[in-house]
Structure formats: structure tokens, C-alpha cells
Amino acid sequence: MKKIALLVCLFCLLPLMFSGCSKNEEASVIKVAVCPTSPPNLYEENGKHLGMDLEIFEGFCQARNRRYSITSYDWQGMLGAVIGKQADVAFSAISITDKRKEVMDFSKPYMDNTWNLVSLKKRNLVIKDLSELKKYSIGYPRGMAYSDFIKNKLEPQGVYKLSDVKMYPTYNEVLADLKNGNLDLAFLDGSVASVYRKKMDIQDSYVFTGFDMFGFAFPKGSPLRDDFDRYLAELGPDKLKAIVNKWMN
Amino acid sequence: MALIEVQDLVKRFDGKEVLKGVNVLLSEGQSKVVMGASGCGKSTLLKCLNLLVAPTSGRIIFKGEDITRPGVDIHRLRQDIGFVFQHFALYTHLTVEENITLGLRKIRKMKTAAAREKAAFELERVGMFEHRKKYPAHLSGGQKQRAAIVRALAMDPAVLFLDEPTSALDPQMSREVVTVINKLYLDNITMFCVTHDPFLAKYISDSIVFMHEGVIVAEDIAERLFYEHDDPRIRQFYLSVIDHR
Amino acid sequence: MTFWNILLILVKGAGYTVLVTLASIGAGLAVGLLLAVLSLVRWKTVRLLLAAYTYVFRSIPVLVLLFIVFFGLPGMGIRIPPFFSMVLCLGLVSGAYLAEIFRGAMAAVSRDEITAAEAMGMKRVQIFLYVIWPQMFRMAVPGMTNEFTSILKYTPFAYTVGIPEIMKEAMSLAALTLRGLEIYLAVGILYYLIYKVFVVSFETLEKRFRIPGLAGE
Numbered sequence: 143m144k145k146i147a148l149l150v151c152l153f154c155l156l157p158l159m160f161s162g163c164s165k166n167e168e169a170s171v172i173k174v175a176v177c178p179t180s181p182p183n184l185y186e187e188n189g190k191h192l193g194m195d196l197e198i199f200e201g202f203c204q205a206r207n208r209r210y211s212i213t214s215y216d217w218q219g220m221l222g223a224v225i226g227k228q229a230d231v232a233f234s235a236i237s238i239t240d241k242r243k244e245v246m247d248f249s250k251p252y253m254d255n256t257w258n259l260v261s262l263k264k265r266n267l268v269i270k271d272l273s274e275l276k277k278y279s280i281g282y283p284r285g286m287a288y289s290d291f292i293k294n295k296l297e298p299q300g301v302y303k304l305s306d307v308k309m310y311p312t313y314n315e316v317l318a319d320l321k322n323g324n325l326d327l328a329f330l331d332g333s334v335a336s337v338y339r340k341k342m343d344i345q346d347s348y349v350f351t352g353f354d355m356f357g358f359a360f361p362k363g364s365p366l367r368d369d370f371d372r373y374l375a376e377l378g379p380d381k382l383k384a385i386v387n388k389w390m391n
Numbered sequence: 392m393a394l395i396e397v398q399d400l401v402k403r404f405d406g407k408e409v410l411k412g413v414n415v416l417l418s419e420g421q422s423k424v425v426m427g428a429s430g431c432g433k434s435t436l437l438k439c440l441n442l443l444v445a446p447t448s449g450r451i452i453f454k455g456e457d458i459t460r461p462g463v464d465i466h467r468l469r470q471d472i473g474f475v476f477q478h479f480a481l482y483t484h485l486t487v488e489e490n491i492t493l494g495l496r497k498i499r500k501m502k503t504a505a506a507r508e509k510a511a512f513e514l515e516r517v518g519m520f521e522h523r524k525k526y527p528a529h530l531s532g533g534q535k536q537r538a539a540i541v542r543a544l545a546m547d548p549a550v551l552f553l554d555e556p557t558s559a560l561d562p563q564m565s566r567e568v569v570t571v572i573n574k575l576y577l578d579n580i581t582m583f584c585v586t587h588d589p590f591l592a593k594y595i596s597d598s599i600v601f602m603h604e605g606v607i608v609a610e611d612i613a614e615r616l617f618y619e620h621d622d623p624r625i626r627q628f629y630l631s632v633i634d635h636r
Numbered sequence: 637m638t639f640w641n642i643l644l645i646l647v648k649g650a651g652y653t654v655l656v657t658l659a660s661i662g663a664g665l666a667v668g669l670l671l672a673v674l675s676l677v678r679w680k681t682v683r684l685l686l687a688a689y690t691y692v693f694r695s696i697p698v699l700v701l702l703f704i705v706f707f708g709l710p711g712m713g714i715r716i717p718p719f720f721s722m723v724l725c726l727g728l729v730s731g732a733y734l735a736e737i738f739r740g741a742m743a744a745v746s747r748d749e750i751t752a753a754e755a756m757g758m759k760r761v762q763i764f765l766y767v768i769w770p771q772m773f774r775m776a777v778p779g780m781t782n783e784f785t786s787i788l789k790y791t792p793f794a795y796t797v798g799i800p801e802i803m804k805e806a807m808s809l810a811a812l813t814l815r816g817l818e819i820y821l822a823v824g825i826l827y828y829l830i831y832k833v834f835v836v837s838f839e840t841l842e843k844r845f846r847i848p849g850l851a852g853e
Contacts, residue, residue: 178804215797
């Protein structure tokens, strides 16, 4: 009986032990929240964080002589960490949207994320005019922002009907169907496309630009945001572009 | 010398008077049995005496102290009274030995080894030593009751209360238990027993109190109470319990 | 990358999964026991509070609670570290369930035995420690094992607050290698293994302390 009691006591103490482990970070260390499922902007390889966003941010830290500590969250956790001020900054291909702007501050956009319609290279499918789009089947996973885009932009222009789109559970199925020849075009964003391009022989058949901008996310009223924007200005568009291109291709 | 003196004890449950002014005396070394039909209040009387049930009015003098007064150390009082239940009430999760040593260790503050020794000695007296490592579920009813008696006795109480100790047992096991209690009787252990088993009553009592509807009707030794009293309530009760056997 | 490699990478996160589970079990036990003991108090205010607690924490989704604690409370100036947030949330929620399990087990302890302990002159604390607790604990084991496995299945939420457990390793690996099916299959296998270890160790514990004749046998 004593053993049970002891065991229970130990169990009860466990949480206390660990609560002592999380030390307060020094004020000068910038707490970074990322979601490492966004290659090439941010991902993990062999336990190391890598990616375009991190390279840009490391440049900032070097220039300002600041240190940072990085924590991986899932997507909503990362956004929550910035909103709740658990993190000083978040980056992992975060699109600047009006809704998000209500609860967090964004840096100036550092990358224009494209929306790509990709096809198999061997099909050599190039769309010069959107009116050709009708002839092909388009597919992407359910719940993506492309649905709004098609419904609000393409449908009124008579370019493509949402009801003609093939919906899939995930990109795995989309790309598998593309490979089998059951699907002509897959709708991906530029980041995702760059990943799949390394695995499969695909090419862009048409690229939409200018409406999905990535930014670094900061808590509301963060002074760090202004400093980061100044850094982006110092860096200049050319150098920034070079970094983006390096990771996108 | 009187160990327990009950004066005008009244107990009401929701307006119903179960004990209607009971007066009983139990001397040291005496063994007294309370008999009566079910519902006559005999079990309530017993439970009032160690305050498992709070009396409504009246006085209970235990070792010269009125225990119905407020501020009485109820735990100390109960530690001085051994209690044996109709349904044994052995602790299911403990072996026979542990059932007995629990009180010794936790209440009497004995060391485990000493408590075990004491338990072994008492178990030997009732022929239960070989069963000391068994759990209650593996014992017969008679064995359970013998273990329960030892549990109460091992605490060296001033008095042993027995609440229908044979009622849940078949005749064979019942005899087993009667034999054990009879032995205690012969050893002059002070006992206060509630039962409607005339066989038990006869073999373990110095005198028998007969209760009917919350009052004591008669008190006498077994032979006279059963065979010579002509109170129809006693006759009727005696015949009914005799038939049952 | 073979399936074996995938498993090896994910195992890194398994440590955190087990850690979060164990600590949450501890917190849940503490909360559940406290509530169960409090439920013995016949005070009306206490009863009302207990009922409210059970009602609230059994109805609120763990993820919502986690967001409130980790992302919401800092707005009020209360900052709780990630690991502790997770353990606190799981502890509060599972505590509500465990309290019910303990209460049921407590009610199953024979009234006669408690009376016997009272008649012996034991104080209330002693009765609880030596008669009620050892029996209710044993009777609660099946229910507890159930609740502990639910805790295990809630641990992927730890990733939400930045604890690198199995799902985090899996998701970042899947994003990079695009081999979701194999990776999540490996995740399933890992969870199954952890689950099995938990269940087996509890069964062993139960067998070790099993008592003939005790309810729940």
C-alpha cells in the first residue's frame, strides 16, 4: 500500500518538477515562433531550422547584434503565440491578411507569394490566355483559399466554374492524380510548388501574382516591427530578391 | 462495579420512538444478552452505547463518566469498546492478520512485529492462526466472524459488543462461533450482546434482558426467562425463534 | 529514407509525449483526488463549486482551454510556461473525470467496513487513509487507465504551445519529405507502442495489488 501511495505522490510531484525548468529568457533575446511545415520559407532538417524567412531574420539579428531563441509550434499555435505575446515575432510564410492585421502587426511584405497552376512537364502545357483554362481540369485540397478566388474572380469573368474543380483531401492525392494523368492542373502556391518541383517533373502552366504577400508577424504595437521594417529598407529590394530567389529555385 | 449504566435512554428517529426510556446495568466481568423481536430497538440500544447512534435523551455512564455530555472524546470511548457486527465487516483489502493489526498499529500505536505477535496469539485462541494470511473473500462465514471477534478482542477493550453475531450464519457455522464466544464467556470477558438466537444467548450470558417495542420487559437468567416467565410476549418470541432453528 | 529512419526521427518527439502524459497524469490525479475528497464535505457551497467545476471542465475542449491558458492569460499579465500550461490544462480536465471515477470507487467501499472503522475509534482521516483509500484506489484502476489513455491522446496539443512532441516531428518531416502516409503510419505505431506500455504497466500494477473479493476484480 505504501508503494502505491509513494507512486501517487511521485506522479503528483512531476508537474512541479518540470514547471521549474522553464527559465525566464533574458530581455535581449528575441523569442521567435515558427511553424516548420512551410518549406522553403521555414522547415526543419536533422533537427535544425532552415529556410528563407530564417535567413532574412538572421540578417536582421546580425545587423542589430541581437540573439534569438526559436520555438516550433503548429500553425495556429504560432499565430497564437504572437497574439498572446508569448513570442516577439513569428515567421513561416505567413500571408498578410486583413483579419490577421486586426490582432497582430505585420512587417512590410518581403515576398510575393504566387499562385501557380502546375502541370506535368512532359505534357508541355502552357496557358497563354485565361480563356483556355476551361479546357482543363483543375484540382487542389479542400478548404484552400483558391475556392474564394475562383468563385469571386474567375467565375464572374466566365473563366472557370468552381463546380468544375476536383477537390482532394491533401496535396498527396492531388499530385498522385496529376501523375496518373487524371488531372491536368494542380493549384499550388509558389512555396509549395517549389518543394514539389524537387520531387516531380512539374512546371508552371500559369502563375497568378500580386495578391498574396508574406510578412513577418509581430504582437500589436511591437517596437521590434518598426526596427525590422527599417532593416528591410536598409537591405534593399535587390538583396531581398536574391535571398528569395535562392530559396525558391 | 458498574461498567456501563444506562438511565432513561430515549432515541427518536423522525418522531418515531425506538427506545422509550431504557435502564440497563452492565458490571465488569458480566456478560449480558439483549433479546427481542426485530425492530424492538435492541440494535439501536447497542449502537447508542458507543455513540454510533446519538441518543435523544437519557444518560449513559461509562466507567463513571457520562458519555452523552458534549465534549466527550468519542474516539477514545470507542477504542475502549470492541464491536462485532452481524455481517462481520472485515476490511476486504486486508488479510485476516492485517485486519487485526491495523487497529493495533494505528490506534494502539504498536510496532508491526509486536502487533503481529499479539494477533498470532489471539488467532490461536480461536483456531484461526492457519488462516491469518487469507483475505476475507476466501473465508467461510464462521471463519470471518471468528476473525472479526479477534479483531475486536485484540484491542483489549473494556467491553465487547456483539450485534447479532450468528444471524448471518448457517447452523453449522453458527455453532462454531457460539463455541468461540462461549470460551470468552468462560474467560470472564465483559460482553454485551444483541441477538435473537436463544442458543447463543443461553451459552454466553449471565443474564438476559428481554426488550419489546423500546422498553425492557424482563431481565433474568436464560433458564428462567425462557421456561418460567409467563409474559405472553416472551413466550411468543421464544416459540417463534425456536421454530426458526 | 527508410521507414526505420522515419521512426527514429519521430522517437525524438516520443520523449516529450511521454513526459507530457506522465506529468498530466500526475496533475490529474492530484486534482481528481482533491475533488473526490472535497466531495465528502457536506457543505452546500463546496458542493455547488464542485458541480460547477465538473460541469465546466468536462464540457470545455482541451484545445480551447489551452488557448485560454497559454495565449489568453498573458493578456491579463499571467504568463505560464508552455509545458506547465499543457500539464495544467490536461490536469484540470482529466481531474474532473478522475474525480468522478474516484467518487464512484469511494461509494463502492462497503458502508459496513467504514462503520467498523468508526466503531474501532478511528478518526476520519484514518478511516480514509487505511480503509477507503486503499480500496477505492484499486477499484478505480480500470477507469483511471481509461482516463490516462485519453490524456495520451490529447498530447498532440502540446505542439500547439511549442512542445516538440511526436506530432511536431511528424508534421515538419512530412512538410519536407512529402511522405505523409508513411510518416503518419509511423506516428500511429509509436502511439500504439506508448499506449501499450502504459496499459501493460497499469495492468501489472493492478495485478500486483489485486485483492481477492474486492469489487472491480
